[in-house]
Amino acid sequence: MKPKYKHNNNITYSCKYHIVCCPKYRRKVLLEAVDVRLKEILALVAIELNSELIEVEVMPDHVQVLVECDPQFGIAKLVRY
Template sequence: MTKYRKLSHVVFKCDYHIVWVPKFRFRILKSAIKELVAHDIMMLYEWKGCIVEQLNVQEDHVHLLVSVPPKISISQLMGTLKGKIAIKLFKSYPKLKKKPYWGNRFWARGYFVNTVGLDEEMIK
């Protein structure tokens, strides 16, 4: 991840460590749901021109180390990611919507993001 990336008019190294959780930190990210979330994260980030360096989906949270072009806002990227994955999960697993706490939201409202600098190896 020490290499710089290029677009038509910019050379950049914008690496981020991002962590987010399901609503109420339920331990729901298991088996098929875990695979669907991991696959969709890879697909959506590739679609946006990002490079996923590390992805770790735990039962109650997701860790991501990603390189993002400077033209993309992290808040817009996370909004798109969380929204599209939640919609797909509720369509694929309608029983999730029937749980008393879910409603129409799968993910908790916020997320953690940190720029990656000298502590890159520690994060990996």
């Protein structure tokens, strides 16, 4: 299987980032409707910032996100939004 590369005017890339976010003191607050809304928000942000949300896993005390974004845009800016 050939890797899938993306490109823009300057570069060709395939940068995937694994992000883990935890609530303060790892309290179990990501339950029921909160996890559904969080996934919706993450999908909207990914579309808005031209990145691809590959996978999202919401646990009661943390969130794991696998995302692909343009390295010139920067993962720090994506996480900030």
